[in-house]
Ligand SMILES: [Fe+2]
């Protein structure tokens with residue numbers, strides 16, 4: 061089914077691109093414990109990528125593998141949210157991006173437990189445990205830094221202001237989403253919004269942060285219509301070996 | 311090794327020091343609350359600290375390739391490996407803290423250049439084959455040193471080594487596996503593998519530290535059992551184990567004098583260029599500046615995060631106390 065194929069790409073590209081971004085911190089974090097935790101998050105995300113893109117390749121049925129999808133597609137075929145391709149910025153910006161993503165990701169994976177497709181249920185069941193741990197950590201860090209010093213508060217507010225316009229894309233539906241919902245495979249994105257908004261309000265309040273008044277939302281990532289300039293640079297790095305040495309096995 | 315040139319201090323000759331030495335000779339473990347000579351404590355802080363710093367700086371050359379790993383599986387394995395190294399750093403800092411220094415103090419000493427880390431991490435990783443060479447040769451050399459250190463006299467250090475050694479064999483295996491894939495791959499991959507071998511062979515031999523005849527601090531450390539084998543013993547063992555592995559891979563070792571010595575039952579091999587070694591130790595290796603800049607940047611940029619989290623923890627503790 062085309063919609064399911066598209067859905068797997070969306071899920072897998074999110075975890076692939078975010079995993080790439082998070083892994084950029086390896087060896088450069090503010091404290092050793094954070095270095096270990098960020099590597100762990102990246103590792104979970106790459107593991108989930110293998111499952112989602114593996115299923116996408118299987119549905120496609122053209123003999124391609126998860127690696128082919130990850131390393132040999134160009135930017136316009138990527139279906140990740142704009143949020144996850146944004147640069148790391150400072151540690152606060154990275155953790156705010158993670159928190160916004162985790163909030164949606166956890167809600168989505170939880171809902172997928174009721175999917176009509178067994179393969180989706182199986183992947184979601186494994187991934188939701190990881191996502192709930194990621195959410196606990198990222199929410200805790202946003203609260204700790206928001207409610208920390210004047211400087212950490214200011215940095216977290218700046219991160220929220222910068223990233224909030226990328227929050228809405230997670231809840232915008234297109235024809236693929238409608239088809240998936242009709243087939244009982246995945247929930248309508250907007251059905252996740254209320255519970256995500258509640259969590260977002262709770263956490264930002266405890267973090268003494270102010271949600272931006274404008275609810276403007278950028279879009280174009282999950283449909284592939286218009287990514288940010290960042291994605292091309294990510295792929296340039298990520299796909300380089302596969303592109304430079306076609307046909308080699310590693 | 312990861313702790314290459316640790317300055318050891320001489321023991322005094324007091325009755326306590328003699329009783330302490332007798333405990334070590336009897337194979338007893340020294341624990342944090344036990345009496346110990348100041349010289350033993352200070353030497354151990356330097357050694358464990360240097361070892362910990364090596365794990366942390368050692369993340370950088372491999373971290374350099376995580377975003378460019380050629381497959382999802384290789385990316386995951388490399389991430390897990392580099393994460394392990396951070397964990398090793400953590401175990402070792404904790405072991406050092408039992409001797410009365412803080413992790414922050416040790417970090418400041420690294421960043422100011424007062425403490426060193428292993429020379430090997432000042433070499434660049436230039437191709438994907440370097441991920442193979444580092445795992446196979448560098449972790450391989452580390453294992454040679456760390457396995458005997460599981461029996462070192464200081465309890466917390468020995469126990470940290472037991473945990474670390476469990477993970478190191480996976481590190482070496484994944485490196486060897488990368489090399490095997492490269493050596494059985496395309497001509498370009500084979501070329502990369504041989505190039506990595508050419509660049510990492512001598513730096514790997516340097517990891518064991520200077521030759522025994524030039525190693526002035528070994529005797530006291532060996533008496534205290536914080537060093538178990540001499541540098542040359544471990545280097546020989548490493549060469550003897552590595553040569554057949556290189557042959558299986560079909561890689562040439564960049565040493566025309568390397569040959570099996572029937573009489574000794576060991577391989578004869580060329581010494582590394584010790585001038586280069588001392589240059590690297592003094593800060594003139596190819597990547598010393600980059601490595602220290604990266605560590606300083608991580609520490610300085612992270613200051614607001616550490617302060618923020620601390621301030622929040624204090625506020626929370628205050629609220630709980632007020633309730
Ligand atoms: Fe290690």
Ligand SMILES: [Fe+2]
Pocket residue numbers: 395449452477478481
């Ligand atoms: Fe290792």
